Amino acid sequence: MNDRVITVLFSSAAVIRMVTSQISWSGEFLAQVMPIAGTRNALVTRNVVVGIGPTTGAAQNGIQIGYGARGEIKGNFVTSNIWSPCISPDECLYFSTGILIEQSDNVTISGNAVGNNLVNMFLDGEHIKVRENRLFGSLVLDSIQIAGDNADVECNHIYDSARAAIAVSGNEAKILNNFITNAPIGILKSGSVLSIDVHGNDYVDVDTHLVDPDPSTTLPAASNPQR
Numbered sequence: 675m676n677d678r679v680i681t682v683l684f685s686s687a688a689v690i691r692m693v694t695s696q697i698s699w700s701g702e703f704l705a706q707v708m709p710i711a712g713t714r715n716a717l718v719t720r721n722v723v724v725g726i727g728p729t730t731g732a733a734q735n736g737i738q739i740g741y742g743a744r745g746e747i748k749g750n751f752v753t754s755n756i757w758s759p760c761i762s763p764d765e766c767l768y769f770s771t772g773i774l775i776e777q778s779d780n781v782t783i784s785g786n787a788v789g790n791n792l793v794n795m796f797l798d799g800e801h802i803k804v805r806e807n808r809l810f811g812s813l814v815l816d817s818i819q820i821a822g823d824n825a826d827v828e829c830n831h832i833y834d835s836a837r838a839a840i841a842v843s844g845n846e847a848k849i850l851n852n853f854i855t856n857a858p859i860g861i862l863k864s865g866s867v868l869s870i871d872v873h874g875n876d877y878v879d880v881d882t883h884l885v886d887p888d889p890s891t892t893l894p895a896a897s898n899p900q901r
Contacts, residue, residue, distance in 0.1 A: 716745030725755035725770065725791070733757040733768040736791065740776035747773060747783045755791040760814055763837060769815055771796045779822075783807060789833075797844075798822050810834050816841040816862065827852065838862035838885070842870060850874050859885050 716739065723736040736752035739745055752772040760766035772791035775781050779800040788794045789810035797804070798821040805826070809817045810833040817835040818827060825847045832839040835857035840849055843864040848871045854860045855878040863870060863886045877883050 716743060717748070718745065718750065719748045721750045723750060723752045723772075725753065727754045728756045728758045730758050733760075733770045735770060735774040736772045736788075738771075738774040738776065739778050739781055740774070741778065743778050744780055745782075747781070747786060749785045750787075752786065752788045752794075753790045756813060757792060760792055763815060766792075766814065769793050775799050775802055775822075793817070793819050795819070796821065797825055800824050802826070803828075805829055807831075808833075809839075812836050817857075820844045820847050823847075826850075832857070835859075839880070842867055845869050847871070852876070853878075855879055858882070861885070863887070 718737055725734045725736060734755040734757070736755050737747055737750060739747070755770035755772055757768055757770040760769045769792040772788040772794045773783060773786070773796070775797050777798055779802070781799060782803045782805075783795065784803070784805045785807065787808045790813060792813050793815050794809045794812050794817045795804065796819045800822050801824045802822060803826045804818065805828050807830045809830060812835045814836050816838040817832050818840045820827070820840065820842045821844050823844045823846050825844060827840060827847065828850045829852065831853045833855050837857075838859035838861065839854040839857045840852070840860070841862040841864075842849070843866060845867055846869050849861060850871070851874040853876045858881045860875065860877050860880045860883040861872055863884065865887050872884065
């Protein structure tokens with residue numbers, strides 16, 4: 675972990691409790707997390723996390739839970755995680771994220787404001803719940819990318835996505851009752867997806883509500899969880 679990210683990386687069954695404090699950096703407030711013995715689940719809440727902005731170094735991530743850790747990300751503001759070499763969906767080896775879930779299941783993400791990241795949320799885990807968040811300004815790519823199975827994405831407001839508001843490559847996703855505005859694509863479904871539940875979403879100024887490409891189409895690039 676460095677002073678620009680919140681990272682929760684516990685792959686063992688260790689019981690932890692997360693508490694947060696804030697430090698000043700470049701005129702903005704960033705979050706610093708300290709693990710303390712206590713409850714199993716991490717709670718990352720009420721932080722303002724501002725990335726360095728466009729950079730050619732390591733692809734930044736704002737808040738990351740990974741490798742078996744569990745927890746809740748609630749009520750945070752995350753912005754400005756941008757990896758400059760990612761210039762288009764076809765020219766993007768890695769991307770930065772606002773919130774990154776990497777190989778962790780049963781994580782809840784709610785009530786956050788996340789924007790102006792290459793990808794605002796990347797979900798690689800099972801049974802991840804994303805509810806009542808406000809997402810804005812994904813740069814180059816999608817606001818939410820769902821890579822794991824059984825994701826539940828409900829009642830979010832998603833504005834100004836560069837490509838798709840929600841891109842899905844995992845199975846059994848539920849995408850319900852979201853408000854999506856100003857995007858070329860509302861929901862982009864990978865051809866490898868066998869089952870998806872999409873209903874009750876509202877679309878405003880969205881060119882194509884649902885795109886279901888052929889099986890050869892894959893989502894570009896990869897998140898970069900390694901610091």
